[in-house]
Amino acid sequence: MKKYILTALLLSLGVTACKKSYIELQDPTKISTTDLYADANGxxxxxxxxxxxxxxxYGKGTSGTGMYLFTDVPSDNSNALVSGAGLGDFDLFTVAPENINLTTQWQSFYRCIARCNAIIARAPAVNMTATLRDRYIGEVKFLRALSYFNAVQIWGGVPLVTTEIANIDDALSYGRASVADVYAQIEKDFTDAESVLPVTYATTDLGRATNGAAKAMLGKVYLTEGNFTKCKAKLAELLPKGSNAWGYDLLPNYADIFSTTNEMNKEIIFAVRYTKGGYGTGSPFFNWFIPNQSGSTIATVGGGSGFNSIMQDLVDAFPATDPRKAVSIGTYTTTVNKVTTNYYYTKKYTDVPANANDSNNDWIVIRYADVELMYAEAENEINGPANAISYVNDIRRRAYGNTTNDLTPAQTATQASMRLAIENERRLELNMEGHRWFDLLRTNRxxxxMNASFTKYQTKNGANVIQISAPHNLLFPIPLREIQINPKLTQNP
Structure with missing residues (x-):
């Protein structure tokens, strides 16, 4: 799959037809839409x-803001230790509608959606086997659903475009759909994808969406909507671990999940693939996330940016005996004028870049530990903690390598205490993987x-304490540029 993405990105997709009154020249680097949809290869x-x-x-060194700015930086896990490009505004809840990162992310979502819509519209006319055609349509329905799922959690109701747009007037006819309507489309797309996607692919195609990935994402959608019964039923299809149809399981060693030599392992259900080497398809996360103060000390190529730096809050959340802390968190220490400062960074995206912002780290969208913890959450909401605890302890036993650190029935005697235990386990297990802010939104926490975190750590540092309040801090602004272009769009409070 990495090879195929590289091939596609080296070819610009566009229409090359010209008016007869001009010299007819065809750009050899572009594929006409006629040729693109002419056969199965196209x-x-x-x-x-x-x-x-x-x-x-999800993040690209040459373009794209990255989901981390919407999922990690606003949370109590990390912040952006840079003042430029409006990144720090996401940490301080001061994001204005003109923030360029909003526009970039919005356009990235709708670029993906537009390509998916074009394929869904044109694939039926392509001469090919029905099975392969259905699979391709299922793959892009998965991608469209994933884009809308991210967008609705960031902005609430967004324009719901499910057909190919032919002209600007069509594009400007869309206002914001209701949150309920967006979720209904997401459910439909993931369900459609689940029915036609295969269980697995050949090695060269690893990274394409499977029906297992569609089931896992559909379960997450149901959980986000508060439909715990449907969530539990859907995720149960992926159980039991190890003996399920897809072979999904927890890896024995937590660190192995994130190794660039062990990509698409049995714990990873869906990931965004990257390939380094100067092709424009490498991942930027290693350079982006390490401290900018570190220079070339940590990254011998490209240095650090400090775009997504771990906060003391997350460091303190780990028990001293939790082995995941050493795997997840690195420390860079500086001393200036006899003042020593520790900078924390995630080690989950460690690689040797070929160039600046050009590494091999895939972005894991969903993995099996997430499925187990979501199942535990749904089970707790339906039946209480009695059966949910075993799934949380399954994650803890992998982390600690024993049963000594299991949660006990006394610690999780009530549904409320189990909720907090699951919330904490998700924070530790899935730290810096783009889940924390959406988890807090989903659970109304x-x-x-965030107010507790701001109070504790800003008071400690002598800073003015920020407090956030509902509803306006829980959604990001619609990009100003989009509202100026399309008068049918309305702004969030």
Whole structure:
């Protein structure tokens, strides 16, 4: 899959037709839409190009803001230790509608959606086997659902575009759909994808969406909507671990999940693929996330940016005996004028870049530990903690290598105490993987948790204490540029 994405990104997708009154020249670096949808090979390239937009959505050194800015930085896990490009505004809840990162992310989502819509519209006319055509359509429905799922959690109701747009007037006819309507489409797309996608692919195609990935994401959607019964039923299809149809399981060693030599392992259900080497398809996360104060000390190529730096709050959340802390968190220490400062960074995206912002680290969208913890959450909401505790302890036993650190029934005697135990376990297990802020939104804990964090750590540092309040801090602004272009769009409070 990495090879195919590279091929697609080296070819610009565009229409090359010209008016007869001009000299007819064809750009050899572009593929006409006529040729692109002429046969199965062309359709495959179009599908691969749709996958390629995920790099813009989740983070790319040459373009794309990255989901981390919307999922980690606003939370109590991390902050952006830079003042430029409006990144720090996401940490301080001062994001204005003109913030360029909003526009970039919005456009990345709708670029992906547009490519998916074009494929869904044109694939039926392509001469190919029905099975392969259905699979391609299922793949892009998965990608479209993933884009809308991220967008609705960031902005609430967004324009719901499910057909190919032919002209600007059509594009400007869309206002904001309701949150309920967006979720209904997301459910439909993931369900459609689940029914036609395969269990697995050949090694060269690893990274394409499977029906297991569609089930896992659909379960997450149900959980986010508060439909715990449907969530539990859907995620149960992926159980039991190890003996399920997809072979999903927890790796024995937590660190092995994130190794660039062990990508697409049995714990990873869906990930955005990256390939380093100067092709424009490498991942930027290693350089982006290490401290900018570190220079070339940590990264021998490209230095650090400090875009997504671990906060003391997350460091303190780990028990001293938790082995995941050493795997997850690195420390860079500086001493200036006899003042020593510790900078913390995530070690989950460690690699040797080929160039600046050009590493091999894939972005893991969903993995099996997430499925187990979501199942525990749904089970607790339906039946209480009695059966939910075993799934949380399964994660803890992998982390600690024993049963000594299991949660006990006394610690999780009530549904409320189990909720907090699951919330904490998700924070530790999935730290810096783009889940924390959405978790806090889903459980209605964002205001309580963030205000406590601000109070504790800003008071300690002598800073003015920020407090956030509902509802306006729980959604990001619609990009100003989009509202100026399309008068049908309305702004969030």
């Amino acid at each position: 359709l495959n390239l179009a599908v691969t190009a749709a996958y390629g937009t995920l790099q813009d959505i 964002a205001i309580t948790v």
